Amino acid sequence: MAKLTVVPTPIGNLRDMTYRAVEILSSVDLVLAEDTRTTFKLLSHYQIDAKLQSFHMNNEHKVVDKYIKALLAGTEIALVSDAGTPGISDPGYMLIRAAVQNNITVECLPGATAMIPAVVASGFPCDRFYFEGFLPHKKGRVKKIESFKLLDQTVILYESPHRIVKLLVQLIDGGFATHNVVVCRELSKIHEEVSVVVEVHEELTAA
Numbered sequence: 001m002a003k004l005t006v007v008p009t010p011i012g013n014l015r016d017m018t019y020r021a022v023e024i025l026s027s028v029d030l031v032l033a034e035d036t037r038t039t040f041k042l043l044s045h046y047q048i049d050a051k052l053q054s055f056h057m058n059n060e061h062k063v064v065d066k067y068i069k070a071l072l073a074g075t076e077i078a079l080v081s082d083a084g085t086p087g088i089s090d091p092g093y094m095l096i097r098a099a100v101q102n103n104i105t106v107e108c109l110p111g112a113t114a115m116i117p118a119v120v121a122s123g124f125p126c127d128r129f130y131f132e133g134f135l136p137h138k139k140g141r142v143k144k145i146e147s148f149k150l151l152d153q154t155v156i157l158y159e160s161p162h163r164i165v166k167l168l169v170q171l172i173d174g175g176f177a178t179h180n181v182v183v184c185r186e187l188s189k190i191h192e193e194v195s196v197v198v199e200v201h202e203e204l205t206a207a
Contacts, residue, residue: 002029002076004099006092008085008111012188014045016112022046024109028076032067034091038082055079057091064098071104084113089133089158114187115156121194122154122182129154135167145174161185168197 005024010016025031026048032055033039043050055063071077079086079095085108086092099106119126130151135141148155159167164183171181181197 001104002071002074003105003107004071004096005076005078006086006096006106006108007078007080008109008113009039009042009080009083010188011083011112011114012186012192014042016188017042017046018109018111021109021111022048024078025050025080028078030070030075030077032077032079032095034081034086039080050078055091055095060091060094064094067095068098068102068104071099072102085111088113088115112188114158114184117187118182118184118194119154119156121184121187123196124154124180124182126154129156131156132158134158142170142174145170145176149175 005028007021007024009021025043025046028050031039031043031050031052033052034054034056036052036054039052043052055067067077079092081090081092084090087096096106115131119129130148130153132144132148132155135144135157157167168181171177171179183195183197184193185195186192
């Protein structure tokens with residue numbers, strides 16, 4: 001029986017790959033990638049010649065059994081996402097769960113994830129924090145935001161750039177007009193920004 005290795009990939013700066021991650025991706029029989037085009041660029045940068053196949057949110061339900069059978073047959077597989085650690089707001093959980101249920105060894109390399117540098121750079125308390133990831137786009141979104149009132153620790157959200165202003169407005173409507181917010185973008189890249197939004201309501205009114 002082979003092993004499923006979960007390999008974090010850089011969230012932006014390609015130099016953030018670890019030596020061990022490069023070794024794993026160079027040695028496995030198959031690399032499952034969220035987007036093979038994105039992963040191909042990464043592998044090419046490190047001169048890694050690996051067999052790539054797609055594993056993403058639109059096909060993972062259909063192909064999990066296929067890859068479990070391959071692992072049981074001895075195929076060494078590495079799982080990557082476009083950026084960061086698979087399973088953290090990215091595909092991967094279903095395959096990992098199925099591997100564990102089939103007594104297949106799962107090894108996750110330590111490495112990149114956007115939430116840790118974001119919360120550390122924010123200056124907010126990070127001894128305890130709540131990670132929500134992406135909010136629902138429609139149903140349940142407002143209710144989820146309101147539920148944050150029950151928390152007494154830093155809350156981390158993921159959001160796409162074109163919905164940031166909408167999210168800030170929803171935070172105001174949800175009762176967080178006087179709370180401090182930090183928006184992090186392009187982490188690890190040349191144009192990295194960590195912007196402190198002090199009192200959301202006043203910031204948006206001024207804009």
